[in-house]
Amino acid sequence: MDAGDHTAREYFHHSSAKRVNTDLVLLEALRTQYPHLDVIVAPLARCNLLMYAAAGFATAEPIEASHGHHAYDPPVKWVAYVPPQRRLDSQPGAFSERVLFGKYMYKWKDVEFLMYFVNGRDGTAAYPDVTQHYILTTEPQKAYQLIKEASLWTEELHDEVWVFDGGFWDKSRELYESVQKSHWSNVILDEDMKKALIADVEYFFDSRDTYTDLKVPWKRGIIYYGPPGNGKTISIKAMMNMLYKRGKEDNKQSVPTLYVRSLSSWGGPERALSDIFKKARAEAPCYLVFEDLDSIVNDNVRSYFLNEVDGLRANDGILMVGSTNHLDRLDPGIAKRPSRFDRKYYFPDPDWEQRRQYAVFWQGKLKGNKAIEFPDELCPKIANRTDGFSFAYMQEAFVAALLVIAGRRNDGDGEGGDKAQMEDGGDDDLEKLVLWRELKKQIDLLREELGKRRSNDGNIIGFNL
Structure with a gap:
């Protein structure tokens, strides 16, 4: 009677009792089960062979029981549903699998390896979580080359930035x-x-x-x-x-x-x-x-x-x-x-020309908004009125003004957009613009706050840009 995978059985037996050294148990089992193959152990921490395969550099086909099911057949894995990281995300969550014990046919550069992927520890941080690849092959030198290339790939950044926080480096x-x-x-x-x-x-x-x-x-x-x-x-x-x-x-x-x-x-x-x-x-x-x-x-x-x-x-x-x-x-x-x-x-507070450029920047952002009229003549007016402002204070003035305008439009009080057309670009025409009128209010409020903060602290406390 077929008793299933011998190494899987040993893993189950070992995991259900006190564990001292999973490597020794599995090495003995693998050498018993595959006496004609060399066994090479590669820790996951520096060499993620499954991720390396998922990136397209190799293939890793799971090996499961071809006939019948046994208590000791691989794989052993956890399945969890991971919801979206933010409630505002429109994308649904996804299912995530964590393999604790798996058996794979691993193919790399026309060479095939039999590989076991094994989590060898339970518990939390005080009892370390050690996961290993057990690679079985008749060509150990090629396995070493695979480990080398996969390790170099694992250490590289893949559209990520190294960030140090909480005592550890992580890829963000x-x-x-x-x-x-x-x-x-x-x-x-x-x-x-x-x-x-x-x-x-x-x-x-x-x-x-x-x-x-x-x-x-x-x-x-x-x-x-x-x-x-x-x-x-x-x-x-x-x-x-x-x-x-x-x-x-x-x-x-x-x-x-x-x-x-x-x-x-x-x-x-x-x-x-x-x-x-x-x-x-x-x-x-x-x-x-x-x-x-x-x-x-x-x-x-x-x-x-x-x-x-x-x-x-x-x-x-x-x-x-x-x-x-x-x-x-x-x-x-x-x-x-x-x-x-x-x-x-x-990095000083922006001068007049830089404040005008920042107004032009916002003019470009609002170009597609047909409800907001933002003529070129308004940019120097904004620069004149925001003397002493940082870019962060100017940003807050724009954001606050636009939120007020949007709120009025949603309330249907008629003040949510600009219907009057510019005639000759004069100051009287600018005063007809809802954006300019609301910007002036927000700038005056921020200038009052700015004065208080300067007098209290001797420094400007700005918003994050």
Whole structure:
């Protein structure tokens, strides 16, 4: 009588009792069941062979019982329904499977392997979750080559950004998608400053040989500072987007971004900084981002940070960028010493021309809205009235005004759009525009708030841009 898969039976027996070392149990079972095959064990943590196959580089066909069903037949898996991440998402959720024990015929480059995929631990973090691939083959050297290529693929970014948070590095598709919407053409800055920002970063990554010839370390630090809401974050994202395309659209070496959200870690901030710079050195050349640098690198972690920046380990190929709304809160040893952060770029409140450009930006966004009239003559008027505003305050004025207009249109009170046509572009005609009338109200309200915040704090507290 057929008793099912021998190795699966041993896995079931082992899993139903105390477990010490799943590898030893399964290796014994596999060598007994397949005495003519070599067994190679590849941990999932660095080599995800099923994902590698799903990406199209190999095939992995599940092997299930061809006749009859036995208690010990593979696979063993969990099935769960994962709802949409946000209630606002229009897409339905999806079913997700987690294989705990599976048997596959794995084909790669015309070579076939028999592979078991096994979760060897139960419990939570205190009892580690170890999942292994058990590859059976008569050609072990080709299995080693498969493991090498799949491991390299597993470590690479695939439309993702490395993010450090909670003490661990993880790949973020969400941040990547946000970055793809950020382009230098949408960043309103002084043109000379924008060119300098781009040239500074491009020159660094293109100049390894120059640094070597000059016998100076190939590393650099940049600080973006200034009142909130004036383009620091979008400039970082536009730079990330530009660097991501590097290597895809030309022959230059690609530059990944490593984004640090916090130093919160199970091992404390000193362990976090060690892990951050260890990863940066491994990924170099790379763009290492510390947003809100003054809140991340405080007095408690200053010495650990400086040790990583100035210590004995080489930081070749690492370009650090930190942003802060409060340069004065940074330790002078970080903010004022060139060998740590070599250049500082100030992001001031926008001047008249930049405010006019921002109004033009909104004019383009509203171009398809037939209910809102937004003539060219309105852009300089908005720039005149928003003197001293950050881009974030200007954005809030537009958003608040448009919400009021939309609310009135939904209520049917006749004030929800512009029906009057411009005649000669004079001020009297502009006053007929619902958008301009509501914008002026919102700008006046924000200016009152701005005055209060300046008088209370001595600084502008803006909205996030």
